[in-house]
Amino acid sequence: MATARFWRDNPSRYNLKAVRCGNCGKVFFPPRAVCSVCHRKSIGKMECMSLKGEGELISFSVVHDAPSQFEIHKPYVVAIVRMDEGVMLTSQLIDVDPKEVRIGMRVRTTLRKVGEDGPAGVIYYGYKFAPVRA
Amino acid sequence: MDVGIVSYGAYVPRYRITPQEIGRVWGSDGEMMSKGLMIYSKSVPAPDEDVITISVEAARNMMRRVPEVDPQDIGALYVGSESHPYAVKPSGTIVAEAIGCSPNMTVADYEFACKAGTAAIQTCMGLVGAGMVRYGVAIGADTSQGAPGDPLEYSASAGGAAFLIGSKDVIAVINHTCSFTTDTPDFWRREGQDYPSHGGRFTGEPAYFKHVASAAKLVLKRAGSKPSDYAHAVFHQPNGKFPQRVAKMLGFTDKQIEVGLLTPKIGNTYSGAVPLGLSAVLDVAQPGERVFVVAYGSGAGADGFDITITDNITRLRRLAAPLVSHYIEDRQVIDYATYAKFRGKIRLKGGSA
Numbered sequence: 001m002a003t004a005r006f007w008r009d010n011p012s013r014y015n016l017k018a019v020r021c022g023n024c025g026k027v028f029f030p031p032r033a034v035c036s037v038c039h040r041k042s043i044g045k046m047e048c049m050s051l052k053g054e055g056e057l058i059s060f061s062v063v064h065d066a067p068s069q070f071e072i073h074k075p076y077v078v079a080i081v082r083m084d085e086g087v088m089l090t091s092q093l094i095d096v097d098p099k100e101v102r103i104g105m106r107v108r109t110t111l112r113k114v115g116e117d118g119p120a121g122v123i124y125y126g127y128k129f130a131p132v133r134a
Numbered sequence: 135m136d137v138g139i140v141s142y143g144a145y146v147p148r149y150r151i152t153p154q155e156i157g158r159v160w161g162s163d164g165e166m167m168s169k170g171l172m173i174y175s176k177s178v179p180a181p182d183e184d185v186i187t188i189s190v191e192a193a194r195n196m197m198r199r200v201p202e203v204d205p206q207d208i209g210a211l212y213v214g215s216e217s218h219p220y221a222v223k224p225s226g227t228i229v230a231e232a233i234g235c236s237p238n239m240t241v242a243d244y245e246f247a248c249k250a251g252t253a254a255i256q257t258c259m260g261l262v263g264a265g266m267v268r269y270g271v272a273i274g275a276d277t278s279q280g281a282p283g284d285p286l287e288y289s290a291s292a293g294g295a296a297f298l299i300g301s302k303d304v305i306a307v308i309n310h311t312c313s314f315t316t317d318t319p320d321f322w323r324r325e326g327q328d329y330p331s332h333g334g335r336f337t338g339e340p341a342y343f344k345h346v347a348s349a350a351k352l353v354l355k356r357a358g359s360k361p362s363d364y365a366h367a368v369f370h371q372p373n374g375k376f377p378q379r380v381a382k383m384l385g386f387t388d389k390q391i392e393v394g395l396l397t398p399k400i401g402n403t404y405s406g407a408v409p410l411g412l413s414a415v416l417d418v419a420q421p422g423e424r425v426f427v428v429a430y431g432s433g434a435g436a437d438g439f440d441i442t443i444t445d446n447i448t449r450l451r452r453l454a455a456p457l458v459s460h461y462i463e464d465r466q467v468i469d470y471a472t473y474a475k476f477r478g479k480i481r482l483k484g485g486s487a
Binding site for chain 2 (some may be wrong): 095
């Protein structure tokens with residue numbers, strides 16, 4: 001992946017930067033310029049915010065046939081999570097035995113390596129989910 | 135002006151491997167190694183963890199305890215480690231972005247074997263004391279490696295802790311800090327080498343014990359204190375036995391070092407070792423207690439600290455982030471094959487993350 005393309009999204013990948021429509025209150029992640037519900041009524045009213053990072057697992061899949069960069073993780077879990085702000089995110093669920101994953105479990109985001117451009121390239125960091133245990 | 139610790143946060147990866155399992159693979163007596171080093175398991179980072187992710191987790195735990203602190207008031211951030219993921223490109227810039235304190239600040243990565251984290255604390259103390267910054271963040275973290283089969287493999291582990299250094303609402307005043315530094319080549323890693331080398335027994339008397347004891351005596355003299363004045367003492371802990379021995383040499387009891395001695399359960403977290411031990415002490419410390427700290431870094435030097443816990447610790451939201459004991463108990467033991475895969479000891483086709 002182009003370094004600049006990834007870098008542009010770092011605020012969202014590191015700190016879950018999102019936007020809330022000032023007209024209807026709907027939250028969007030990643031941020032977008034116009035609300036998909038209110039359209040032109042939302043122009044100039046999209047407010048920047050950060051998701052708090054906690055949510056509930058809505059669905060998941062255990063990956064046994066992984067892309068080359070994720071071979072070392074398999075079998076691993078990919079989850080769809082409804083964040084407490086209502087928006088849905090998809091990412092890897094880590095620090096968990098796939099057998100222990102349950103729909104409805106509480107998870108939180110944590111920063112992990114999500115990829116790299118080979119051994120000499122840039123390392124990419126972003127959010128992954130981990131079970132809330134503490 | 136009282137300069138000291140305003141908040142702290144720790145993190146330890148949850149995977150563990152035992153000395154018995156390492157010994158099984160290399161045909162060594164793992165049980166004997168375990169007893170000799172006083173290490174019963176060591177932490178292992180997941181394949182997607184490194185010094186940056188560990189530092190971010192520790193720094194976020196630190197900020198969770200002080201929601202009243204605006205990250206934009208942090209003027210400096212230093213990450214001390216001997217396993218920075220990049221040779222050129224600071225770990226600290228990513229940590230700073232992740233806790234929201236960039237861009238009007240200074241960042242640098244530190245390296246001084248196992249004491250780079252305490253060197254970062256001293257730097258932040260200077261900047262805060264001089265009035266150059268309101269808050270400084272000092273982090274010590276490592277994902278240290280020992281060559282396969284080397285005695286270091288039984289101890290080298292991963293973890294880290296972060297400290298918010300300031301002069302307002304400090305939970306722990308750092309009354310004095312003294313360092314003792316010489317050119318002593320007891321442990322090193324040349325540029326481009328995957329694994330460190332060490333001087334075997336040379337790492338003991340002329341290196342660890344001489345430097346730790348000298349820095350400790352400097353602190354006691356400067357503070358005009360004696361070992362019995364302290365409720366807790368934290369010494370660098372490359373294994374479980376060295377800190378016990380140096381504590382006894384100096385007149386500290388096993389009880390004084392008990393809370394801050396984590397190496398038997400998680401191994402030697404290098405730059406994270408003393409910061410994690412101090413975090414474990416701050417998890418339980420009471421107002422008025424004094425804490426004695428000496429970190430050691432090969433090469434070689436020792437940083438000593440005389441610390442007094444203040445009443446503010448009762449107002450700190452200690453439970454807003456996981457305690458060190460949570461990370462120690464939340465563990466999953468893995469076998470050597472999984473450990474070798476996680477630590478990149480197996481040659482793979484293509485990259486991995």
